[in-house]
Amino acid sequence: MSHLVPTSHLAAVDPILAGLIAQEEERQAQTAKLIPSENYASAAVLEASGSVLTNKYSEGYPHKRYYEGQQFVDPIEELAINRAKALFGADHANVQPYSGSPANLAMYCALIPRDSDNKRILGLGLPAGGHLTHGWKVSMTSRFFDFAHYGVDPQSHRFNFDAILAQAREFKPALIIAGATAYPRTIDFAKFAEIAEEVGALLVADMAHIAGLVAGGAHPSPVPYAAAVATTTHKTLRGPRGGMLLCKSQYAQAIDKAVFPGLQGGPHNHTTAGLAVALHEANTEDFRRYAHQVVANAQMLAEVLQSEGLQVITGGTDNHLVLFNTMPLGATGKQAAKAMDLAGLEANFNSIPFDTQPPMNPSGVRVGTPALTSRGCSLDDMRHIGNWIARSIRAREDGDALARIRSEVGDLMAIRPAPGVPLR
Numbered sequence: 001m002s003h004l005v006p007t008s009h010l011a012a013v014d015p016i017l018a019g020l021i022a023q024e025e026e027r028q029a030q031t032a033k034l035i036p037s038e039n040y041a042s043a044a045v046l047e048a049s050g051s052v053l054t055n056k057y058s059e060g061y062p063h064k065r066y067y068e069g070q071q072f073v074d075p076i077e078e079l080a081i082n083r084a085k086a087l088f089g090a091d092h093a094n095v096q097p098y099s100g101s102p103a104n105l106a107m108y109c110a111l112i113p114r115d116s117d118n119k120r121i122l123g124l125g126l127p128a129g130g131h132l133t134h135g136w137k138v139s140m141t142s143r144f145f146d147f148a149h150y151g152v153d154p155q156s157h158r159f160n161f162d163a164i165l166a167q168a169r170e171f172k173p174a175l176i177i178a179g180a181t182a183y184p185r186t187i188d189f190a191k192f193a194e195i196a197e198e199v200g201a202l203l204v205a206d207m208a209h210i211a212g213l214v215a216g217g218a219h220p221s222p223v224p225y226a227a228a229v230a231t232t233t234h235k236t237l238r239g240p241r242g243g244m245l246l247c248k249s250q251y252a253q254a255i256d257k258a259v260f261p262g263l264q265g266g267p268h269n270h271t272t273a274g275l276a277v278a279l280h281e282a283n284t285e286d287f288r289r290y291a292h293q294v295v296a297n298a299q300m301l302a303e304v305l306q307s308e309g310l311q312v313i314t315g316g317t318d319n320h321l322v323l324f325n326t327m328p329l330g331a332t333g334k335q336a337a338k339a340m341d342l343a344g345l346e347a348n349f350n351s352i353p354f355d356t357q358p359p360m361n362p363s364g365v366r367v368g369t370p371a372l373t374s375r376g377c378s379l380d381d382m383r384h385i386g387n388w389i390a391r392s393i394r395a396r397e398d399g400d401a402l403a404r405i406r407s408e409v410g411d412l413m414a415i416r417p418a419p420g421v422p423l424r
């Protein structure tokens with residue numbers, strides 16, 4: 001078996017681990033990755049992320065470090081910063097957050113001064129597609145700030161800006177968060193900015209899911225409208241696992257201080273290098289085509305799922321994901337996701353808006369097209385994927401039928417190799 005990142009040393013030192021990684025490589029090569037927050041980093045990103053940069057401590061920022069030996073780390077971090085600023089048109093970028101959750105917390109800490117009387121933040125609730133770190137009560141973010149949550153309209157399942165404005169007027173937040181993990185429609189950042197201005201709040205955005213679409217021009221950017229924008233780097237953006245913050249220049253110092261020394265120690269330089277590569281790759285015509293194809297593929301998938309009798313939330317999608325109610329086919333989201341997994345279709349069960357089922361066994365499944373589009377999947381492929389999803393949910397009690405679908409999925413994956421996962 002050929003490996004993308006050489007593993008001969010690993011196999012000699014730790015054959016057990018090497019074997020597990022090889023099996024995961026094989027699993028990734030053979031299954032259809034439909035989890036909308038996942039993707040395949042390129043071979044170049046994997047090489048940079050697995051480099052000797054992991055050996056270096058660099059607390060501080062370029063040219064202001066607490067350790068010597070930064071001759072090459074400084075220009076690497078500057079490269080990532082400058083590429084991020086150029087790609088997203090941001091005044092300032094901080095590429096050190098370890099991932100999206102710490103990036104969000106740093107953003108709140110930076111923009112709400114410690115001695116402020118107003119520690120109120122308004123964000124999208126988890127059941128309507130928000131993230132844990134948008135102040136859900138089990139998240140540490142809720143310990144330091146006073147959160148309220150908006151939802152989606154009970155009929156359309158889309159944002160109701162009149163309702164959000166009314167809630168913001170009453171709650172008087174210091175910050176309003178625009179961003180989601182399971183919202184299939186365009187986020188109107190301009191509208192959120194109007195509401196924030198009207199109530200004297202700052203707008204912040206969490207664009208983790210859509211960063212690659214924003215970079216590729218397939219979704220409006222929050223950068224012109226938000227004081228600060230947090231993101232992960234490994235979803236649609238297709239970089240290494242990590243986080244990043246962009247902001248207007250007047251918040252740059254506060255953002256940097258909140259990340260280091262506020263919340264973190266040394267940056268993960270190997271990840272910074274991987275991010276620099278991903279930002280370079282994202283600033284190309286190929287990537288812009290990719291971002292638009294992600295959306296087209298998701299729209300095709302939504303159409304097929306709907307025609308198969310599944311209830312697509314909001315009736316379709318404008319972005320990379322489709323959220324659908326599996327109950328019309330008699331299965332809970334968990335039953336459906338388990339059946340799909342047995343059929344080689346990897347997704348996650350998910351609550352749908354106003355779900356009456358519990359979160360661990362909700363009514364929906366969330367699927368996305370970023371990873372399959374990275375493999376070169378076409379609209380026609382998405383028709384097959386949609387059919388296989390519906391077939392596997394219907395055949396959830398029939399092991400042989402699920403195995404047959406798995407084999408068909410495997411045949412398609414064999415001719416659509418994943419970047420970063422070699423064919424053998």
Ligand code: DSN
Pocket residue numbers: 037100131181
């Ligand atoms: N875990 C991510 C997702 O799947 O949406 C959010 O952080």
